[in-house]
Amino acid sequence: MEEVSSDLFRPPRVFAGEGPKTATLEEAKVVVLPVPYDGTMEYRGGAREGPQAIIDASYYLELYDVELGREISDVGIHTLPEVQPLMSGPEAMVQRMHQIAAGLVRKDKLVAMLGGEHSLTVGMVRAYRERYSGLSVLSLDAHTDLRDEYQGTRFSHACTMRRVWELCPVVHAGVRSLSREEHAFMSERSIYPFYAEDLAGSDSLDRLVSGLSDHVYVSVDLDVLDPSIMPAVGTPEPGGLSWHQCLGLLRAVTGTKRIVGFDLVELCPREGPNSCAFLAAKLAYKLMGYATTM
Numbered sequence: 001m002e003e004v005s006s007d008l009f010r011p012p013r014v015f016a017g018e019g020p021k022t023a024t025l026e027e028a029k030v031v032v033l034p035v036p037y038d039g040t041m042e043y044r045g046g047a048r049e050g051p052q053a054i055i056d057a058s059y060y061l062e063l064y065d066v067e068l069g070r071e072i073s074d075v076g077i078h079t080l081p082e083v084q085p086l087m088s089g090p091e092a093m094v095q096r097m098h099q100i101a102a103g104l105v106r107k108d109k110l111v112a113m114l115g116g117e118h119s120l121t122v123g124m125v126r127a128y129r130e131r132y133s134g135l136s137v138l139s140l141d142a143h144t145d146l147r148d149e150y151q152g153t154r155f156s157h158a159c160t161m162r163r164v165w166e167l168c169p170v171v172h173a174g175v176r177s178l179s180r181e182e183h184a185f186m187s188e189r190s191i192y193p194f195y196a197e198d199l200a201g202s203d204s205l206d207r208l209v210s211g212l213s214d215h216v217y218v219s220v221d222l223d224v225l226d227p228s229i230m231p232a233v234g235t236p237e238p239g240g241l242s243w244h245q246c247l248g249l250l251r252a253v254t255g256t257k258r259i260v261g262f263d264l265v266e267l268c269p270r271e272g273p274n275s276c277a278f279l280a281a282k283l284a285y286k287l288m289g290y291a292t293t294m
Helices: 047-058 090-106 118-131 157-165 180-188 196-200 202-210 243-256 274-291
Strands: 030-035 077-079 110-115 136-140 170-175 215-221 258-265
Touching: 030 047, 030 090, 030 274, 047 110, 047 258, 047 274, 090 110, 090 118, 110 118, 110 274, 118 157, 118 215, 118 258, 136 157, 136 243, 157 170, 170 196, 196 202, 202 243, 215 243, 215 274, 243 258, 243 274, 258 274
Parallel strands: 030 077, 030 110, 110 258, 136 170, 136 215, 215 258
Antiparallel strands: none
């Protein structure tokens, strides 16, 4: 049988496309970790399809970033295979995420986790907290996710920041909705979220940044953005951030703090146009750029 050349087949899909910019795991500064899991989402599902949609859309990014004046991909981006989901429950998935992320963090990689649902963030933060004792978390989310338990589990996507808060300080930004239980929890502990309407001025950004430590993990639930530009999420809320508000906030953080890792979660591609996946890919790429600007 005549041998078939490998040149006739496409390589596996990787973030920002294949070519000379694709780095090995050892070479890469940034490691993309796709996790197709949405086991606790109960309103609009499909976040398991988010990672592949983001990676597919990233093929059409212009690698040169006008704002930063460089090709962000020059730092080296390596895309890992999709994580195999566990159907035994969200706590098991959190443990799996911790196991995977811990090895990458020990190699000083900036891990960009693409979800999947928000519960996955807990495992990521556990890994970074072991590496950076003074870690803080910036949660960009329409919701506070501070329930202690939801639908019979303490590891629901609605409990994410409660579990993270037990590990390290959290600054919430872009909030538009929360439960009575969450409001009481924050009031008792003097936790003051930055509601979306609070983020219009530079003074609020200064106060937000001052609440963060030197090393910051950024968790982006894409419903932090206004549904007019990001309808493809599991739980859309009106009144969210614009594209430029979101970037301005992240720029303010990186002015004095170091982003050591981040995630983008809860893109449900079937719930919106293809532009949503492209926006998510662009936001991931911008975050890679901000986090690697020294």
